[in-house]
Amino acid sequence: MSSEKQGGRTTTPKGRGELRDQPRRRSRRQTPHRGTPEVALEATELTKRYSRKATAALDNCSFRLPAGRISALVGPNGAGKSTLLALAGGLLRPTTGTLNVFGGAPGEFRDRVAYLAQNKPLYGQLTIAETLRMGAELNPDRWDAPYAARIIEEGSLQPGQKIRRLSGGQRTRVALALALGKRPDLMLLDEPMADLDPLARHELMGTLMADAAERGTTVLMSSHIVSELADACDHLLLLGGGRIRLGGGIDDLLAAHTLVTGRGTPADLAPHTVVEARASGRGLTALIRRDGPVEGGWATEDPSLEELLLAHLRSPDAPALLTPGTTSTRTAVQA
Numbered sequence: 001m002s003s004e005k006q007g008g009r010t011t012t013p014k015g016r017g018e019l020r021d022q023p024r025r026r027s028r029r030q031t032p033h034r035g036t037p038e039v040a041l042e043a044t045e046l047t048k049r050y051s052r053k054a055t056a057a058l059d060n061c062s063f064r065l066p067a068g069r070i071s072a073l074v075g076p077n078g079a080g081k082s083t084l085l086a087l088a089g090g091l092l093r094p095t096t097g098t099l100n101v102f103g104g105a106p107g108e109f110r111d112r113v114a115y116l117a118q119n120k121p122l123y124g125q126l127t128i129a130e131t132l133r134m135g136a137e138l139n140p141d142r143w144d145a146p147y148a149a150r151i152i153e154e155g156s157l158q159p160g161q162k163i164r165r166l167s168g169g170q171r172t173r174v175a176l177a178l179a180l181g182k183r184p185d186l187m188l189l190d191e192p193m194a195d196l197d198p199l200a201r202h203e204l205m206g207t208l209m210a211d212a213a214e215r216g217t218t219v220l221m222s223s224h225i226v227s228e229l230a231d232a233c234d235h236l237l238l239l240g241g242g243r244i245r246l247g248g249g250i251d252d253l254l255a256a257h258t259l260v261t262g263r264g265t266p267a268d269l270a271p272h273t274v275v276e277a278r279a280s281g282r283g284l285t286a287l288i289r290r291d292g293p294v295e296g297g298w299a300t301e302d303p304s305l306e307e308l309l310l311a312h313l314r315s316p317d318a319p320a321l322l323t324p325g326t327t328s329t330r331t332a333v334q335a
C-alpha cells in the first residue's frame with residue numbers, strides 16, 4: 001500500500017498494522033557495555049507516600065530505564081515527577097517497593113549520579129569559583145574543571161561573583177556546571193531549564209545533549225516544554241496520578257499509535273484501543289493504539305509527540321503502555 005507525504009506527515013488511506021518509518025532521531029551510543037544493556041534505573045512496585053494518610057505520590061510503579069537513553073519525564077502538576085527524581089537521587093526513601101540505580105540502592109553509586117533539584121540548591125555565601133572548587137573536592141576522581149569553567153564562561157559569569165547575587169537563570173547555569181563537571185553516568189534533572197532565557201536554554205540544552213550523546217550518559221529530565229523534549233530526548237516516561245502511563249523509546253511509542261479521522265463512533269474503531277476520541281469538523285478524530293490494520297475508510301496519520309502526550313494527558317484512564325525494554329523484569333506491566 002502506498003503512503004504519501006502531506007504537510008510533513010505520512011498519511012495512508014488505510015492504516016497498516018506494521019510499524020512505519022518514524023522521524024529520525026539523533027542516533028546515540030546506547031551503552032558502553034556489550035551484551036545485555038546496563039539498566040540505569042529499575043523501579044519495582046515503587047510506592048511513595050509522604051504521610052500515612054496522604055494519597056500516594058507514586059503508586060506501585062514498575063519500569064526500567066536502560067542506560068544511555070535521554071529520557072523525558074513528563075506529567076501534569078503533582079504527577080510525581082520530582083518525587084521519582086528525588087528517590088533516584090537518594091534524597092527520599094520509598095514507602096514500599098524498590099528503586100535501583102545501576103543495580104544498587106540509590107546513593108550506592110553517588111559518584112556516578114548527578115541530581116539537580118527543581119530549586120537548584122547552592123550556597124549563597126560562596127562565590128562561583130568556591131562552588132566549583134567544592135565540586136572538585138567532592139568528586140576528586142571525576143571532576144572536569146575546564147569543562148565546568150567553560151559552562152560558566154559561556155554565560156558571561158565571573159568566578160568571583162557571589163551566588164546570592166546571581167539571577168535565577170545564572171544560578172541554574174552554575175548548578176548545571178556543578179552537575180556536568182562531575183561527568184556523571186546518570187543525570188537526574190528536575191525542570192533544569194525552567195528559568196533560563198531562550199538563548200541560554202538552547203545553548204545549555206545543546207551542551208548537555210552533545211555531552212550525553214558523546215559519553216553515553218543516561219539522562220532523566222522532567223520538563224513541561226514538549227518542543228524542548230521532542231528535540232532532545234529519545235525515551236519517554238509519562239507519569240499521571242503517581243502511575244506510569246507510557247514508557248519506552250519515543251519512536252516505538254509513536255509507532256504504536258495512529259491518529260484517525262472519519263465518519264463513525266469510537267466503537268467502530270474496535271479492535272484498536274481508543275486512547276482519546278473527539279468530535280471534529282471532519283467527523284471523529286481519535287488517537288488509537290493499533291491492533292492490526294486500520295480498516296473502514298478511516299484516514300490515518302502519524303501523531304507528533306505533542307499529540308501523543310496531549311491525548312494521554314486528556315485521557316487519564318487510558319491503559320498504560322510500556323515497551324518491552326522499559327518493562328521491569330521483575331513484575332508484570334501495570335494496567
Ligand SMILES: Nc1ncnc2c1ncn2[C@@H]1O[C@H](COP(=O)(O)OP(=O)(O)OP(=O)(O)O)[C@@H](O)[C@H]1O
Pocket residue numbers: 050056057075076077078079080081082083084
Ligand atoms: N514534601 C512533600 N510533602 C508532602 N507531600 C508532597 C511533598 N512533595 C510532594 N508532595 C505531594 O506528592 C505529589 C507529587 O508531587 P511531585 O512534586 O512529585 O509532583 P510533580 O510531578 O513534580 O509536580 P510539578 O509538575 O508541579 O513539579 C503531589 O500530590 C504533592 O502534593
